[in-house]
Amino acid sequence: MAGMTSTARPYLNRRLAEFGTTIFAEMSALATATGAINLGQGFPDTDGPEEIREAAVRALRDGRGNQYPPGPGVPELRHAITAHQRRRCGLAYDPDTEVLVTAGATEAIAATLLALVEPGDEVVALEPYYDSYAASIAMAGGRRVPVTLRPAEDRFRLDLDELRAAVTDRTRLLLINTPHNPTGTVLTREELTAIAGLAVERDLLVVTDEVYEHLVFDDAEHLPLASFPGMRDRTVTIGSAGKTFSFTGWKVGWVTAAPALVSAVRSAKQYLTYVSAGPFQYAVAEALALPDSYFDGFRSDMVARRDILATGLAEAGFGVFRPAGTYFITTDIRPLGEKDGFAFCRALPERAGVVAVPNAVFYDDREAGAPFVRFAFCKKPEILQEATDRLRRMA
Secondary structure (H helix, E strand, O other), rough: OOOOOOOOOOOHHHHHHOOOHHHHHHHHHHHHHHOOOOOOOOOOOOOOHHHHHHHHHHHHHHHOOOOOOOOOOOHHHHHHHHHHHHHHOOOOOOOOOOOOEHHHHHHEEEEEEEEHHOOEEEEEEEOOOOOOHHHHHHOOOOEEEEEEEEEEEEEEOOOOHHHHOOOOEEEEEEEEEEOOOOOEEEEHHHHHHHHHHHHHOOEEEEEEEEEOOOOEEOOOOOHHHHHHOOOOOOOEEEEEEEEOOOHHHHHHHHEOOOHHHHHHHHHHHOOOOOOOOHHHHHHHHHHHHHHHHHHHHHHHOOOOOHHHHHHHHHOOOOEEEOOEEEEEEEEHHHHHOOOOOOHHHHHHHHHHEEEEEHHHHHHHHHHHHHOOEEEEOOOOOHHHHHHHHHHHHHH
C-alpha cells in the first residue's frame, strides 16, 4: 500500500502557526527531569478547603452532575455566582440570562473572543499578557494590538495616552486583566475610570479577566470594571474558582454580562466543551457561599507566602517588583548580570534547582520582556523557603 505523499504544506493553520508547546509545559518538564522546585506554573501544591472537596464527593455519590449538566451551568452555581457578585462587588446579575459557566477561565476567554471578534477586528490587550489571549485572538481571526505595561519604580504601569492612541476605527474590544498576570499590577481607580471613559467614548466592548479578584494585597483594591459608569452592558467579566479555592484541576470558570453578550458567548462555547465539570459545579456553588473569613484568610496566607519569596529573591540579587495582586512575582535579572530570560530560565534548574518562567513569552516585543522572569508563590512556605535558599546559594 502506497504511503502518503509528503508535501511542504504545514498541518497547523496560519492563525496558530506562531504557537507551539507552551512555556509552562516546557518548564514543568524541566522541573520533572531535574527534580527542581517548580515555581514556574501557577498551581498550588495543596488542595483547597476540605469541606468543598467533600461537597464534590457528595455530589458524585448523590448522582448530581454525573451526566450532562445544563448548558449555561447548574442553577445552584449560577445563583451562587450572582450572589457572590452582589455581595462582594455590588453588581446585580440575572442567574438565568446573565451567567454562563465555562471550562475554566481559559475557555471563557476563547469562547468570548470567538463570539465577539470578526476576522480583521483589532483587539487591544495589556502586554505582557497570558499566552492564551494571543492564541484566542488568533483563532478568532482578530489582530492583537498590545499596550505595554512598563516598569516604573515599584510596579508596572499603564500609559493611558498610549492606550488611547492604540484605539482605531478597527478596534472591536479591549481585553483587560486586573489583577494582572504576570506583573502583579492591580489597576487603580484612575486607570479604570480612564479605560471606562475610552470604551464609552469609542463604543467598545471590554473583556475583563478578573480571576485573581480575591488576591489583592496591601493597600490595593480590586474594582470590577463593570461597576463603572456606562460599563455594565458593554463588559464581559470572567471569573474562576481555580485561583480562589485552589482547585485548578476542576476547571470551573464563568462569564457574567448583559443577556445579549452572554447569549453570543454561549453560542461559541456550546461548540467547544459544550458542558463540563458537572459534580464540581455543585461544590463551587458551596465554595462561593463561604464566609468572608475564608477569603480574608486566603489572602493573608498568600501575603505571607509572597513576602517569603519576595524577600528571598531580593536577597539573592534579583530586582523584585512586589506584586499588589495575583500569586506571581516578576523579577529583573539584570542585577545578576543576566539579560536573556529564556537562557536564564532554561539553565536555572541545573544551576539552582528552581524553575521559573521567562516573561518574554507574554510579549509580542520579546526584547521588552527579555530581562524579566516570573516566579509563583502559591506553594507551601517551606517549599518557598527552600527555593529561596537555593537561589541565594546560586548568587
